[in-house]
Amino acid sequence: MKGSTTGGDAADGPRGELNPITFRRRLMRWYRDNARALPWRDTSDPYGIWVSEIMLQQTRVAAVIEYYTEFMRRFPTLVSLALAPEADVLAAWSGLGYYRRARMLHKAAQFIMTERRGQLPSSSLELRTLPGIGEYTAAAIASIAFGESVAVVDGNVERVILRLTGRANDATAAARRFVREQAQALVPHAPVTLKPYSQSGEGSPPSGNPAGDHNQAMMELGATVCLPHAPRCSECPVHSLCCTRGEHPTPTRTPQRSQPAACLLDLRKRGPATEVLLECRPGDAAVMPAMYELPKLPQEAVEGLEPALRLRHAITNTNYYVQVYSPRRLVRSGSGSHLSVDKPSTVSAHALRSVLPTETQNLHWTRTTRLASLPLTGLTRKILQRLKVMKNTRITLAE
Numbered sequence: 001m002k003g004s005t006t007g008g009d010a011a012d013g014p015r016g017e018l019n020p021i022t023f024r025r026r027l028m029r030w031y032r033d034n035a036r037a038l039p040w041r042d043t044s045d046p047y048g049i050w051v052s053e054i055m056l057q058q059t060r061v062a063a064v065i066e067y068y069t070e071f072m073r074r075f076p077t078l079v080s081l082a083l084a085p086e087a088d089v090l091a092a093w094s095g096l097g098y099y100r101r102a103r104m105l106h107k108a109a110q111f112i113m114t115e116r117r118g119q120l121p122s123s124s125l126e127l128r129t130l131p132g133i134g135e136y137t138a139a140a141i142a143s144i145a146f147g148e149s150v151a152v153v154d155g156n157v158e159r160v161i162l163r164l165t166g167r168a169n170d171a172t173a174a175a176r177r178f179v180r181e182q183a184q185a186l187v188p189h190a191p192v193t194l195k196p197y198s199q200s201g202e203g204s205p206p207s208g209n210p211a212g213d214h215n216q217a218m219m220e221l222g223a224t225v226c227l228p229h230a231p232r233c234s235e236c237p238v239h240s241l242c243c244t245r246g247e248h249p250t251p252t253r254t255p256q257r258s259q260p261a262a263c264l265l266d267l268r269k270r271g272p273a274t275e276v277l278l279e280c281r282p283g284d285a286a287v288m289p290a291m292y293e294l295p296k297l298p299q300e301a302v303e304g305l306e307p308a309l310r311l312r313h314a315i316t317n318t319n320y321y322v323q324v325y326s327p328r329r330l331v332r333s334g335s336g337s338h339l340s341v342d343k344p345s346t347v348s349a350h351a352l353r354s355v356l357p358t359e360t361q362n363l364h365w366t367r368t369t370r371l372a373s374l375p376l377t378g379l380t381r382k383i384l385q386r387l388k389v390m391k392n393t394r395i396t397l398a399e
């Protein structure tokens, strides 16, 4: 592996060949002592590894942990996932975002059951034929679950390679090819002995799968040491092999946009049950089709009104500053099971419903006890959780 440098920034760094054996030894020694304990690292079950890799696409590890455990509890096997209705899969995914991933995962499970006799493909080439699996995910599953010596190149690995070699990050096809080649040159080709599957909740790397462990170590280095904006070079196991050691120019962040949004939280009583008004998004919507959300209110219609709740909700590069309006006053209901909204409503239900945009259709009064099993959008789930409407059977409403 050649260290090609950009010049000045890497002037003090090492030049010439990077010895893959030395690099791997230092990386793996560090990984053995520093790998985070993550639920999907304690399994060699290809299905569990596949689910984790789909969840980890564009999503932080911390956010995935809770979802992964619950998802695997609800759908412990590929068969159980394939047989589940799509709405149940989306409900389990609700709040994790990028719902297309859940739909593709579900479709792929059904495809594997009907066309592949329940067998997940074991090579990166074949894995790419499944819905929702691209180059990165195929390499991750093939190496971690099946031991294939193929490099996994995510954003973390790309950053490590560029800094290690001093190559400029110019976002060209040539730069991407360079990173892939360098990453591949570092992957070990030793014979594979997979560790036995364990449900004990214990177990830490290495697993006896050199390629899979190496890929996970590279991603771990990027995620915990070679950080995007403040690399911890003094803690880096390959510091002495690095051309730039923190001097690599860091790409500027895409600026966050801010956008206001308003929605309606309307509740009513039907006997002992409480119902909430939800809108089902069109099945052909480009974003989050067929998912349930609180009806949106036009900004101009809520001007001057006091919201029941304000919160921020970030989606990719946009911060939504959301105001939730409720025509009902939500009050405490017994010890421990209470709603946290204490501002009295200043507007009637009729007034708020009358300003719903004309395109608002497909409204449903839904029992609050059913909310957990519905495919709610992440924002709606967050609002209902924040206001303690989810799963709350003891809601008292005041006019």
Ligand code: SF4
Pocket: 160, 163, 164, 225, 226, 227, 231, 232, 233, 234, 236, 237, 238, 239, 242, 243, 244, 245, 246, 247
């Ligand atoms: S943490 Fe620092 S020394 Fe280590 S690879 Fe990144 S830039 Fe180089």
